[in-house]
Amino acid sequence: MTDHATASIAPETSLAPAMVRPLVAQGVARLRQDAWFYYAVLGYTVLGLIFLVAVGDPGGTAHASYAMPAVKGFLLMMPLVALSFDAIAVVVRFDARRSLAFRRTFSAGRLASLLAGMIMMTGIAVFQGTFTTIKSSLPAMFGGFPYDRLHAGIDAALHLGTDPWRLLHAVAGNGVVRLIAEINYGEVWFTVCFGALFFVVTSPKADAVRKRYLLMFMFVWIVLGNLMAGAFLSAGPAFHGNVTGDHARFAELLAFLAQSPLDASVIVSQRYLWLIHENHLQGLGGGISAFPSVHVALVTMNALFVIERSRLWGILAFGYVAFVLASSVYLGWHYAIDGYASIVLVTAAHFGLRRFMSGGKPVVEGQVSAA
Secondary structure (H helix, E strand, C coil): CCCCCCCCCCCCCCCCHHHHHHHHHHHHHHHHHCHHHHHHHHHHHHHHHHHHHHHCCCCCCCHHHHHHHHHHHHHHHHHHHHHHHHHHHHHHHCCCCHHHHHHHHCCHHHHHHHHHHHHHHHHHHHHHHHHHHHHHHHHHHHCCCCCHHHHHHHHHHHCCCCCHHHHHHHHHCCHHHHHHHHHHHHHHHHHHHHHHHHHHHHCHHHCCCHHHHHHHHHHHHHHHHHHHHHHCCCCCHHHHHHHHCCCCCCHHHHHHHCCCCCCCCHHHHHHHHHHHHHCCCCCCCCCCCCCCCHHHHHHHHHHHHHHHHCHHHHHHHHHHHHHHHHHHHHCCCCCHHHHHHHHHHHHHHHHHHHHHHCCCCCCCCCCCCCC
16 A cells, blocks of 8 residues: 555655755645645534533543554554555665665655645544544433344344344354454454555545545544434444343354454453443443444445456455455344445445546546545
């Protein structure tokens, strides 16, 4: 997810005092282009605080819990990885013209884009803090989770009268698959989704889709993760017994998950979420809501951008969507309908926004860059 030097290399200004002025000028220009995003985050945050006051939830906000992870991930690790890949690409691809390639790769435009994107990622951290704050307060507004029995019933009706996790466990209910699903649903999913986001906001290669990608990213979290989650609030299979009193329905699933050897297993994460929910606390990744699935929504969003650029990679990306959807049910986070709804809603929003931003004209495949 980094920019590589092109085969045609033109002399560029080196990393010297003469580069500072164009770097600052281009950086400021990009920040001005992104002003709409910062206003949107500010407005969202203000509304989130108003919502918190209106609900009367004593848990406070979750913003502080995102500060250090944002510094480590968005401002240190991801930039270091991006710059390292750029440098390695130059070394591998060029020999005699390597000096010029380095100047091209680390030009003022590239660095300005990177720095402006890093600033935007701090805005993303604020955005995530607001999202978690609102999500954690939804049960206080609605007096709990009123839709779990309905959603579980619909799920079973759609899957031949059987809860879909049973169908998955019948063919893959073993420790190896559980381990793969756990690692993917946590670390791999985060790396894929936020790595893609980092690439889009920091790379000039993604300029063609940057604004549309960010709008879709905000749509997923705000419309699906806050508004629709609140309108159809459910806790998911992992917490079904806690919110309905019917502990038997998913008892076998939870017993299977509890056998995981991982210190950061899914059952540990689920217990953490219920603990902070019960004590009206705010924390990193806090809040419980199952419908619709943000996990599935984000990988669907990325797959739709990828397939605009490459049909082959797009097919692989949608294969990953299917894996995340299955994992969400397999690990007890979601009813299957949570993922189905996310795929339908994100797909409709993607094509609607793309058509709107193209002025109603159809977009030819390959005309836009992949995210």
